Amino acid sequence: MKTEKFKADALHIEALAAFLLEVNLEDLAGDDGEYEFKLWNLFYNRYGVEVSDFAKLINALVPLIEIGKSPLTGRFYKGFADGDKRLLLVKMEIGDEK
Structure with missing residues (x-):
């Protein structure tokens, strides 16, 4: 990575x-x-x-901090992501709107 x-x-x-x-x-x-x-x-x-x-x-x-929207739930999360796969390794929900 x-x-x-x-x-x-x-x-x-x-x-x-x-x-x-x-x-x-x-x-x-x-x-x-x-x-x-x-x-x-x-x-x-x-x-x-x-x-x-x-x-x-x-x-x-x-550098691993990302904000993303779950394609399944539509909820927004922030966390530490594997940059290559854009997978949030550790995350927390931040709400419905960015």
């Missing part, structure tokens, strides 16, 4: 991590304005994943 090359910006990776943790990056910042250590410490404690591994995973998954 051939996937599209993608590299998320570090700020986007941090924003996604903060969103998953339900924290505001500004609230994590110390007197020096730095928040990275606190962010990734919290992230590791919650998910057991290092920042570099999280970034690799996001970079691998983003």
